[in-house]
Amino acid sequence: MTGRAFRLRRRPDGVPADEDFELVEEPVPDVGDGEALVRTLLLSVDPANRIWISDMRGYRPPVPLGEVMDGTGIGEVVESRRDDLRAGDLVLGRLGWRELCLLGSDDSATVLPDPLPAPLSAYLGVLGHTGLTAYVGLEIGGPQPGETVVVSAAAGAVGSVVGPLAKARGARAVGIAGGPEKCRRLVEELGFDACVDRHAEDWRDRLDAATPDGVDVDFENVGGEIMDHVLLRLNRGARVVLCGMISQYDQAGAGHAWHGQRAVHQILMQRATMRGFIVSDHADLFPAGREELGRLLAEGRLRSDETIVDGFEQLPAALRRLFTGDHVGKLLVRVAEPTGRAA
Amino acid sequence: MTGRAFRLRRRPDGVPADEDFELVEEPVPDVGDGEALVRTLLLSVDPANRIWISDMRGYRPPVPLGEVMDGTGIGEVVESRRDDLRAGDLVLGRLGWRELCLLGSDDSATVLPDPLPAPLSAYLGVLGHTGLTAYVGLEIGGPQPGETVVVSAAAGAVGSVVGPLAKARGARAVGIAGGPEKCRRLVEELGFDACVDRHAEDWRDRLDAATPDGVDVDFENVGGEIMDHVLLRLNRGARVVLCGMISQYDQAGAGHAWHGQRAVHQILMQRATMRGFIVSDHADLFPAGREELGRLLAEGRLRSDETIVDGFEQLPAALRRLFTGDHVGKLLVRVAEPTGRAA
Numbered sequence: 001m002t003g004r005a006f007r008l009r010r011r012p013d014g015v016p017a018d019e020d021f022e023l024v025e026e027p028v029p030d031v032g033d034g035e036a037l038v039r040t041l042l043l044s045v046d047p048a049n050r051i052w053i054s055d056m057r058g059y060r061p062p063v064p065l066g067e068v069m070d071g072t073g074i075g076e077v078v079e080s081r082r083d084d085l086r087a088g089d090l091v092l093g094r095l096g097w098r099e100l101c102l103l104g105s106d107d108s109a110t111v112l113p114d115p116l117p118a119p120l121s122a123y124l125g126v127l128g129h130t131g132l133t134a135y136v137g138l139e140i141g142g143p144q145p146g147e148t149v150v151v152s153a154a155a156g157a158v159g160s161v162v163g164p165l166a167k168a169r170g171a172r173a174v175g176i177a178g179g180p181e182k183c184r185r186l187v188e189e190l191g192f193d194a195c196v197d198r199h200a201e202d203w204r205d206r207l208d209a210a211t212p213d214g215v216d217v218d219f220e221n222v223g224g225e226i227m228d229h230v231l232l233r234l235n236r237g238a239r240v241v242l243c244g245m246i247s248q249y250d251q252a253g254a255g256h257a258w259h260g261q262r263a264v265h266q267i268l269m270q271r272a273t274m275r276g277f278i279v280s281d282h283a284d285l286f287p288a289g290r291e292e293l294g295r296l297l298a299e300g301r302l303r304s305d306e307t308i309v310d311g312f313e314q315l316p317a318a319l320r321r322l323f324t325g326d327h328v329g330k331l332l333v334r335v336a337e338p339t340g341r342a343a
Numbered sequence: 344m345t346g347r348a349f350r351l352r353r354r355p356d357g358v359p360a361d362e363d364f365e366l367v368e369e370p371v372p373d374v375g376d377g378e379a380l381v382r383t384l385l386l387s388v389d390p391a392n393r394i395w396i397s398d399m400r401g402y403r404p405p406v407p408l409g410e411v412m413d414g415t416g417i418g419e420v421v422e423s424r425r426d427d428l429r430a431g432d433l434v435l436g437r438l439g440w441r442e443l444c445l446l447g448s449d450d451s452a453t454v455l456p457d458p459l460p461a462p463l464s465a466y467l468g469v470l471g472h473t474g475l476t477a478y479v480g481l482e483i484g485g486p487q488p489g490e491t492v493v494v495s496a497a498a499g500a501v502g503s504v505v506g507p508l509a510k511a512r513g514a515r516a517v518g519i520a521g522g523p524e525k526c527r528r529l530v531e532e533l534g535f536d537a538c539v540d541r542h543a544e545d546w547r548d549r550l551d552a553a554t555p556d557g558v559d560v561d562f563e564n565v566g567g568e569i570m571d572h573v574l575l576r577l578n579r580g581a582r583v584v585l586c587g588m589i590s591q592y593d594q595a596g597a598g599h600a601w602h603g604q605r606a607v608h609q610i611l612m613q614r615a616t617m618r619g620f621i622v623s624d625h626a627d628l629f630p631a632g633r634e635e636l637g638r639l640l641a642e643g644r645l646r647s648d649e650t651i652v653d654g655f656e657q658l659p660a661a662l663r664r665l666f667t668g669d670h671v672g673k674l675l676v677r678v679a680e681p682t683g684r685a686a
Contacts, residue, residue, distance in 0.1 A: 245611060248608050262604075264607065265566070266619075267619040268585040268619035270619065275617075276610040278612075
């Protein structure tokens with residue numbers, strides 16, 4: 001049996017290119033004792049993927065050149081010689097960019113409930129690490145009723161969950177997103193109080209107008225100029241939750257004209273706190289997070305917005321879309337349809 | 344009676360120039376009920392002075408154009424119609440850049456002990472807001488025994504206190520300062536474990552070598568490229584205590600080629616926390632701080648390093664020295680000698 005995989009050919013310079021990855025078709029080893037073979041169904045495409053292939057000092061060692069690209073996904077167990085998995089199970093794990101993944105005995109794989117109470121894709125999105133990232137970040141930022149939360153990349157997977165969660169805490173939710181249509185959706189369909197189109201020439205003025213009482217919590221996903229302007233509007237004692245800096249990842253190498261952050265002095269002036277977090281450090285918060293996210297989803301106060309790209313071979317192009325902003329909500333690549341139990 | 348004063352003529356563009364201030368000789372009003380007249384003896388010259396004359400969004404409103412420049416100093420009460428002050432008292436307060444200061448009934452003025460257990464200048468330095476800034480910042484950074492504390496502008500007023508305080512907490516203290524002579528002093532005379540000369544071409548390599556176990560606490564006074572390299576060496580869970588960003592204050596206007604902070608992403612990657620503070624917010628910590636600082640000073644583990652510039656008219660030039668690094672320890676301008684009781 002063979003399966004396709006993407007190996008990392010070189011480290012991207014700026015936005016990832018197709019040529020940074022090599023599509024290979026490789027034999028899949030036999031399933032040994034304590035192993036399980038999983039057919040990949042969905043792969044999550046996240047800003048973190050870009051971090052993993054950079055030689056910037058990241059939060060874990062980068063994917064080595066020549067290795068299969070790492071990625072979180074959902075798959076269906078084809079054959080199992082692991083006690084905790086059986087054929088037909090739907091599992092969530094670090095499957096990598098491969099059609100068929102041989103899980104070793106130590107590889108973590110979470111079996112999804114059967115029957116599924118929500119669409120499969122939600123387990124990579126609003127009910128998965130994406131939704132939990134929004135939840136954990138807001139736990140860190142701690143918005144109080146009446147405070148203003150600004151979230152950048154608000155139409156993205158995490159941002160579109162941050163708004164409704166902040167509203168559920170009684171805060172004012174202001175998004176920053178690219179384009180009038182995204183902004184309209186966030187306000188009209190997801191309940192944001194306001195959304196600023198960062199493509200508008202006067203986006204700074206619009207952000208000022210949308211935050212008349214300043215900013216108490218900056219849920220930061222973007223970095224760069226957008227973050228700088230939010231920093232200039234911080235209130236005293238504000239909290240900057242550093243979840244991502246997608247505008248900066250492709251500039252961390254040498255040789256780029258680079259804006260950098262120019263308003264960090266406001267952290268000082270406003271006696272603010274900036275805290276970085278990686279969601280996987282906060283597993284203790286997951287049960288409460290899943291409960292709140294599930295409840296808000298069931299009540300229709302949260303939506304499982306997603307953009308699904310079909311075809312394994314589309315993975316590099318899908319990753320690129322994170323940088324062009326050409327998607328809404330959670331970005332996923334569908335590799336295959338489930339063949340076993342219903343999904 | 345007349346006295347000289349410096350009024351703010353215009354907001355500095357970059358490093359403050361003499362022409363940004365106007366030296367005037369002005370009549371001093373009669374002392375009214377509830378007022379006191381104070382002759383300025385010493386004025387403290389601090390990076391914060393630069394913030395106060397910038398139209399950058401600071402931590403308090405800037406000194407208005409045309410007004411007397413603000414400043415903290417020590418003076419001698421010449422005449423008092425305030426119940427809490429009497430002629431001859433030495434007082435600490437916001438006297439401003441003036442030779443004679445009329446204190447109103449609401450102006451805070453702390454009477455210094457009589458007799459003085461330490462040199463007068465120490466009450467603006469190691470036993471005053473400078474030493475307390477080092478103390479409060481380390482309380483916020485919370486270095487643990489064996490951890491590495493890096494402090495920039497280590498030969499400056501605050502930095503030279505941070506090192507010994509960090510050592511007293513069992514941490515490794517690494518300074519960054521300008522020039523081999525400053526570095527030598529910090530290591531040999533103030534007990535820093537290491538000091539990196541930021542003028543050396545290979546200062547980055549030297550900082551790496553001086554922090555073999557990474558950086559747990561960055562006591563940041565400088566910002567810019569120096570801060571960026573420290574950020575690149577943060578350990579997981581590190582704390583960045585944002586005390587000052589002197590390299591950035593003169594660039595906050597438009598039109599400067601500006602580096603900005605390019606390694607803020609490490610706050611995310613290392614799950615670090617950056618917190619800004621203004622010492623005056625933390626008066627609750629002052630009693631314990633004064634006690635520790637006084638004890639370490641008496642034990643000879645702390646030094647009251649200072650550079651005293653003579654002459655009221657030297658104030659603008661003295662302020663400029665903060666940016667050229669052409670001083671050691673606390674920078675003060677001596678305006679007059681005490682005439683009343685001994686000091």
